[in-house]
Each structure stands twice: as C-alpha cells, then as structure tokens.
Amino acid sequence: SYALYDTWLxxxxTLSESMKTVLSxxxxxxxxxQLEFCMKEYIRGVRRMFGAEVQQVPKEQAGVLLGTLEQAAKCLPQDGKTPGAEGFRIYENGGHIAVVGADRSGLLYGIYRLLMLLAQGKLPENADICETPAVQVxxxxxxDNMSGQIERGYAGESIFFKDEDFCFEEQRVVDYARMLASVGINTLTINNVNVHQTETFLISERFLPKLARIADLFRPFGIRLLVSINFASPMRIGGLATSDPLDEGVQHWWERQTELIYRWIPDLCGFLVKADSEHEPGPYQYGRNHADGANMLARALKPYGGIVMWRCxxxxxxxxxxxQKxxxxxxxxxxxxxxxxxxADNVILQVKNGPYDFQVREPVTPLFGAMKQTHLALEVQVTQEYTGQQRDLCSLLPLWQDVLQFDTKRPGTVADMFGSQITAMAGVANIGKSECWTGHPLAQVNLYGFGRLSWNPALTPxxxxxxxxxxxxxxxxxxxxxxxxxxxxSYPAYEDYTxxxxxxxxxxxxxHYGPNVEGYEYTRWGTYLRATCREVGIDRTAAGTGYTTQYAPENDTLFSNTDTCPEKLLLFFHRLPYSYKLHDGRTILQYIYDTRFHGEEEAEAMAAEWDTLKDKIAPSLYEAVAERFGMQLENAREWRDVVNTYFYRHTGIADEKGRKIYK
Ligand code: GCW
Incomplete structure (x- = not known):
C-alpha cells in the first residue's frame, strides 16, 4: 500500500531472501x-522496509554487527580508515555486514545508510563505505509561528504549534525526527527567526517544559534544538529598561536566563538570532555593532557549550x-x-547563499572567503518562497550545486570551505501538516537533498x-x-519562465508568487530592475554600485566584464540595452521572449510526462501531483505573457519568431 505520508525511509x-537472512x-x-536505541531503529527499519524480523543473536552467529569504534573496531580491517565525529563505516565481508559508528550518532547514521542503500539495491558485495560529515552543524x-501559521510555509500549518501554544502529535514528531536523522540533520529550530510576542517566551518558564518535551523527542535521533530568540528579551521577558548588549544588567539577565534554559534542555545547541533585520530589534538600536550583540549571547552560552547562529x-x-547610490x-x-x-569562537554567522534573498538566480554571496577569522554558515531556502511555493515543481538541487561549486578564488569553492571557514549549513524548512509533509509530494526531494548535501556537498543533483x-x-x-x-x-524550466x-x-x-514585473519597482525594499524603453538592469561594477569589488579580484574582473560574466547573471551585474547580443547572437530581448516560451513549454512537457505514469503509480500520488501541475501551467502561462507583454510594450520590438505576445 502507498501512503503519501510515507517517505524515503x-x-x-523487495530484497533477496538471502539478504533478509543476513539482516535478521x-x-x-x-x-x-545509549546505543540500544540504534538497535531498535535497525529492527524497526528491517521490519518496516523489508518485512523481516530481527533476532538478536550472539556475535558468532550474527549477519549484521552494530557498534561504535570503542567496542566494534575489531569488526573492521585494521587499515587505518577511521570515520571522524558522527561518521561511520559499513563493511561487508563474506556475508557479514559490520556497521561501526565513530560515536552513537555515527552508528545511527550508518544504520540508516545501510537500510537506504539496501532499499535502492545499491549495497555492493564487499562494500566498504567510510564517511564523515563534511559540515559539523x-x-x-x-x-513556524506559535499561531500555527508558518512564515513562507506552503505545506499546511505547523506540526509543532497552534493557537499560540504547543500542539503536536508525538508520533508525527518522531517520524519527522527519523526522516531528518536519516539524511544527517543534527540541529533543529522549530520557531521562526521573526520572534513575535508569544514566541519570545519560549525561553521562559511559561514554555520551557513543552520545549523540553520536544527536545526529548528529537534527542534519541541525534538532533539538538537551537531556539530562535528575540534580541529584546531582557525588556520583553525580564522587564528591563534596555536590551543594550553592553549593559551589565542585560548581560546578567541573559546569563541567568541561559542557566534556566539549560536546566530544562541540557544539550541545547544554542540560539539563532535575526537582529536589526526587517524591523527586528538588535544592537544597532543602541549604537552597538553585531559583534557586541552576538558576543554577549555567546558569553552566556559558553559555559554550556552552546553556540550563537547570528544571521547576516x-x-x-x-x-x-x-x-541609486x-x-x-x-x-x-x-x-x-x-x-x-x-x-567569539562560539558564534557562527549565518549567511544566505545570495546577496539578495533566495531569488531564482543570484550570484553567491561575497562573504565566503572574505571573513577568514569568523565561522560562517551557508543558509539556503528549502521552502520554495521564490521558486514556485510548492505549487510549481522546482528541484533546488541544481541551484545549490551552483552555489557549492562556485569558486571564490579566496581560495577554493564554497564546498571546499566546509569544515574550515564554513562550519554549518542551514536550510529553511519546507515542512508542514500536509499529508505528504511538503505540500507538493515531489518537493520532498528538496528536504532530502538538503540533508544529503549538508552531509556531503560533493554529491551531484x-x-x-x-x-x-x-x-x-x-x-x-x-x-x-x-x-x-x-x-x-524542473529548475531550468522555472528559471526560464520567471x-x-x-x-x-x-x-x-x-x-511572492506569480509575475508582477514592477511590483517592487517603487518600494522601500531595494529591489529594482530600472527598465526603460532602451535598457534594463543595474550596473554593479566598480563604475556602478561597486558591488563586484566585494569579490576576490579575479571574480570582480570575471563579473565586471560583459564577455566573461556568466550569462545567467548578466542582468544581475550589468545594465544593458535590449539589443545587446549574447554569445549565441541573440539579443537580450529575444532571449527574454524565447526563454518565456520555452519555460512554459517545459511545464507542459513535464505535466505530459507525469500523465504517462497514471496507470503505474498510486492514484493518491498521481492525483496530488497532477493537480499541482495544473496550477503550475497556469502560473507559467501568466509569467510568459505578463513578462513578454511588459518588454514588448517597453521596446515595441516584436518576437522574431512571430509567437503570440499580447500587445
Ligand atoms: O525573504 C525574506 C522573507 C521573510 C523572512 C526573511 C528572513 C523570516 O520574505 O519572510 O523572514 O526573508 O530571511 O528573515
């Protein structure tokens, strides 16, 4: 039987009888x-996924041996290949499989990986897989807001909150924890970075017992909580007159509050902070800088081993x-x-992948490589705010691959910097109460892929x-x-029409759904196209806003020169006439027309391909996705026609191929 709720684990x-015997x-x-939970997960997985019952047998009779390096290193060849923290080694030899974790989490990850490889029919004979996650956090x-509504959520309401309080089904939370752990996620924030009135009290006695219960449910899966805090808490919770990070009373307040929090959740990972951003309170209000703000919190967390993830x-x-300056x-x-x-050493600055805000195509933020003495985190958006809102299909893996493989020249790619300068990767969740977790069933690929990439950024889409x-x-x-x-x-198609x-x-x-070419043109948000009847885009070179000078000199040159600038970013970096010729000889205007038509055709083709699966897959899955494709087609047509008409009206130049553009 097929249920949308059931995901990858x-x-x-199906599995051969002989393999089932080994596993059982x-x-x-x-x-x-502490490790018995890992065995329980193994037993559960083998039963649920392969329909076999596991017997716990003496070592000599075992097909599968589970343990950590401490006690099971002898099951591995003594060849010096040792997994690092949270890593594992899976070793198959003569019909015996050893799964050895570097530690408890490593063992759990190794078990999930074994089960997932078997499910894909991908465990080779003589398998020897030794992995350590590339990223620590x-x-x-x-x-999620405590009202139950999720900011930029497209998969129903929160699985944690409702009506300004906690509200959760424990079984669902546990199933979720397993999904996350199976792809290696080890840190979770359940509340929005915009910390509103009620949520501010999550770190107070009013909600700590319930937050601690959530922490208890995630703990066995190796997942620690990181709570979004309100920078103005000393005033809002503590009744102080200020939240100035250099004020001693404020510092003491945070120390005492942190002590209280850790009494409830001894392994809390730390705090996530959005400060001085989109009207959230922060150190600038007191004439202090972001190091003052972050370090104050870091000091309070230090005795407990906690960290501050401070957003940029x-x-x-x-x-x-x-x-225009x-x-x-x-x-x-x-x-x-x-x-x-x-x-401070226990501060990680959390930086969005691009300099704007999770747009469909942006260059990589220039911060990577530019802050050599600071821990950084790469933040990506798994929820599809600007990429189709889980109505349109958009696998974000190619977008993330472009980010990870970008060569900063400072030196190395973003992926190369993991473990040294980039110590964390954070994704904004795309999960809610929807039956399939993610609204669009295929949007699960983005959660799955985010986890896999944060474990191993070298994996390809x-x-x-x-x-x-x-x-x-x-x-x-x-x-x-x-x-x-x-x-x-799906991503190239979405980029094409948008x-x-x-x-x-x-x-x-x-x-943020659907086209509105000048929707942001005259607003306060700093998001402009500046299209005239002749030109479009913003000059961000040294001659313009100077943005390109924030990159390493080689990349400044690369982006500043219209011949070497990657074409997909041409109008991000340059202001150019519509008649400007691209490498293939097409004008910018013709490229705009062509890609709009092509993106819409791709949406139709994907929908048609899906239709050919109608009799091959579960009706619930078929219907759910087909319905989304219906919405996507409407959206793609709207994008095509609105954008084409806009540029036609601005230029008066017709499509060379004579396709329908509304005058
Ligand atoms: O893109 C913007 C979103 C906001 C979000 C903000 C952020 C949580 O539109 O909804 O707020 O980014 O990342 O803080």
Whole structure:
C-alpha cells in the first residue's frame, strides 16, 4: 500500500531472501544503554522496509554487527580508515555486514545508510563505505509561528504549534525526527527567526517544559534544538529598561536566563538570532555593532557549550527607490566584513547563499572567503518562497550545486570551505501538516537533498535525485526514470519562465508568487530592475554600485566584464540595452521572449510526462501531483505573457519568431 505520508525511509522494498537472512541475525556490540536505541531503529527499519524480523543473536552467529569504534573496531580491517565525529563505516565481508559508528550518532547514521542503500539495491558485495560529515552543524530552520501559521510555509500549518501554544502529535514528531536523522540533520529550530510576542517566551518558564518535551523527542535521533530568540528579551521577558548588549544588567539577565534554559534542555545547541533585520530589534538600536550583540549571547552560552547562529540578513529595508547610490546586495558584506576577527569562537554567522534573498538566480554571496577569522554558515531556502511555493515543481538541487561549486578564488569553492571557514549549513524548512509533509509530494526531494548535501556537498543533483526517486517511488525503472527526468528539468524550466539573465524580483509583492514585473519597482525594499524603453538592469561594477569589488579580484574582473560574466547573471551585474547580443547572437530581448516560451513549454512537457505514469503509480500520488501541475501551467502561462507583454510594450520590438505576445 502507498501512503503519501510515507517517505524515503518508511516504505516496503523487495530484497533477496538471502539478504533478509543476513539482516535478521544481528548483534549490538555494546553494553552501552545509549546505543540500544540504534538497535531498535535497525529492527524497526528491517521490519518496516523489508518485512523481516530481527533476532538478536550472539556475535558468532550474527549477519549484521552494530557498534561504535570503542567496542566494534575489531569488526573492521585494521587499515587505518577511521570515520571522524558522527561518521561511520559499513563493511561487508563474506556475508557479514559490520556497521561501526565513530560515536552513537555515527552508528545511527550508518544504520540508516545501510537500510537506504539496501532499499535502492545499491549495497555492493564487499562494500566498504567510510564517511564523515563534511559540515559539523547541519541545521534545519523552521519559520513556524506559535499561531500555527508558518512564515513562507506552503505545506499546511505547523506540526509543532497552534493557537499560540504547543500542539503536536508525538508520533508525527518522531517520524519527522527519523526522516531528518536519516539524511544527517543534527540541529533543529522549530520557531521562526521573526520572534513575535508569544514566541519570545519560549525561553521562559511559561514554555520551557513543552520545549523540553520536544527536545526529548528529537534527542534519541541525534538532533539538538537551537531556539530562535528575540534580541529584546531582557525588556520583553525580564522587564528591563534596555536590551543594550553592553549593559551589565542585560548581560546578567541573559546569563541567568541561559542557566534556566539549560536546566530544562541540557544539550541545547544554542540560539539563532535575526537582529536589526526587517524591523527586528538588535544592537544597532543602541549604537552597538553585531559583534557586541552576538558576543554577549555567546558569553552566556559558553559555559554550556552552546553556540550563537547570528544571521547576516541585515540591510536597509526602508530605502528610497530614487536613491541609486544604495545597493541592497552590498549590505551583508558592508555590515559584517569589517567585524572579521571580532566574533567569539562560539558564534557562527549565518549567511544566505545570495546577496539578495533566495531569488531564482543570484550570484553567491561575497562573504565566503572574505571573513577568514569568523565561522560562517551557508543558509539556503528549502521552502520554495521564490521558486514556485510548492505549487510549481522546482528541484533546488541544481541551484545549490551552483552555489557549492562556485569558486571564490579566496581560495577554493564554497564546498571546499566546509569544515574550515564554513562550519554549518542551514536550510529553511519546507515542512508542514500536509499529508505528504511538503505540500507538493515531489518537493520532498528538496528536504532530502538538503540533508544529503549538508552531509556531503560533493554529491551531484543526479546522484541525489536517483537516490530519492528509488527510495520514494520504488524500483520500476520506468517510473523512477521519468520522475527523475521531471525533477531534473524542473529548475531550468522555472528559471526560464520567471527570471531571465539574473533579473530578480518580478514577483507579486508580499506573497511572492506569480509575475508582477514592477511590483517592487517603487518600494522601500531595494529591489529594482530600472527598465526603460532602451535598457534594463543595474550596473554593479566598480563604475556602478561597486558591488563586484566585494569579490576576490579575479571574480570582480570575471563579473565586471560583459564577455566573461556568466550569462545567467548578466542582468544581475550589468545594465544593458535590449539589443545587446549574447554569445549565441541573440539579443537580450529575444532571449527574454524565447526563454518565456520555452519555460512554459517545459511545464507542459513535464505535466505530459507525469500523465504517462497514471496507470503505474498510486492514484493518491498521481492525483496530488497532477493537480499541482495544473496550477503550475497556469502560473507559467501568466509569467510568459505578463513578462513578454511588459518588454514588448517597453521596446515595441516584436518576437522574431512571430509567437503570440499580447500587445
Ligand atoms: O525573504 C525574506 C522573507 C521573510 C523572512 C526573511 C528572513 C523570516 O520574505 O519572510 O523572514 O526573508 O530571511 O528573515
């Protein structure tokens, strides 16, 4: 039977009888009670996924040996290959499989990986897989409000909150914890970075017992909570007259409050902070800087081993559109780079992947490589705010791959910096109460992929997609092949109908779905196209706003030169006439027309390909996705026609191919 709720670790898969026999004789090589949970997860997985009952047998009879390095290192060849913290080694030899974790979490990850490899039919004979996560903090950030509503959520209401209080089904939370752990996520924030009135009290006695209960449910899965705090808590909770980070009373307040929090949740990971950003309180209000603010919290957390994840999404959100001197993409660098070296060791600055805000196509933030003495986190948006809102299909894996493989020249790619300068990866969750968790059933690929990439940023979109479709949709190669194909086409298609050449923000203001070319043109948000009848885009080179100078000199040159600037970003970096010729000889205008038509055709083609699966997949899945494709087609047509008409009316130049453009 097929249920939308069941994702990649929950279904039944076929397995040879001989492999089932191997799996069903297992031993845990440890007396450590802490590890028994891992065995339970193993037993549950083997039963649920492969329909076999596990017997715990003496070591000599075991097909599968589970343990940590401490007690099970002897099951591995003594060849010096040792997994690092949270890592594991899976070793198959003569019909015996050893899963050895570097530690408890490593063992759990190794067990899930074994089960997932078997489910995909991918455990080779003589398998020897030794992995250590590339990133220490693999965090998922919910933007859930305690009202139950989720900021930028497209999958129903919160699975944690309702009516200004906690409200959760424990079984669902546990199933969720397992999903996250199976892809290696080890840190979770359940409340929005915009911390409203009620949520401010999550770190007070009013809610700590319930928050602690949530922590208890995630703990066995190796997941620690990181709570979003309100920078003004000393005033709002403590009744102080100020929240100035250099005020001694404020510092003491945070110390006492942190002590209280840790009494309830001894392994709390720390605090997540959005300060001086989009009207949230912060140190600037007191004439202090972000190091002052972050370090104050870091000091309070230090005795407990806690960390501060401090967001860099700080910009002027009350800009005058007439003022062309201010350029919003410069903001994170301008605010934070001068503070390099001033942040405490247990502070991680959390930086969005691009300098704007999760647009369909942006360059990579210039902060990576520019802050050599500061821990950084890469933040990506798993929820599809600007990428189709889980109505349109958009696998974000190619977007993230572009980010991870970007060569900063400072030196190395973003992926290369993990473990040294970049110590964390954070994703904004796309989860809610929807039956399939993610609104659009195929949007699960983004959660799955985020986890896999934060574990191993070198994985390719093709590899991750292949894993996901096999785990989620079974072993019929026609089905998995077609779904993989649809997923791979989805981001290029979405980019095609929405965002030509790096032009951002042509969305409806506020809710950010659907086209509205000048929706943000005369607003305070710093998000402009400046299209005239002749030209479009913003000059961000040294001759313009100077944004390109925030990159390493080689990249400044690369982006500043219209011949070497990646074309997908041409109008992000440059202001150019519509007649400007691209490398293939097309004008910018013709490119805009062509991609709009092509993106819409791709949406139709994906929907048609999905239809061919109608008799091959569960009706609930078929219907749910088909319904979304219906919405996507409408959206793609709207984008095509609105954007084409806008530029036709501005230029008066017709499509060379004579296709329908509304005059
Ligand atoms: O993109 C903007 C979103 C806001 C969000 C903000 C942020 C949580 O539109 O909804 O607020 O980014 O990242 O803080």
């Amino acid at each position: 929950q279904r039944g898969y 004789q297992a031993v845990l090589l440890s007396e450590d009670q 693999r965090a998922l950030n919910h933007w 999404f700080v910009y002027d959100c009350a800009q005058d559109w007439r003022n 201010i350029d919003r993409p410069r903001a994170a660098y301008d605010n934070f780079v001068p503070l390099d070296g001033q942040f 093709e590899e991750i997609t292949d894993e996901y479709v096999k785990l989620a949709f079974g072993s019929d190669p026609e089905v998995t092949g077609k779904i993989a194909d649809i997923l791979q086409r 965002s030509p050449l790096g032009l951002c923000w042509m969305v409806n203001p506020g809710y």
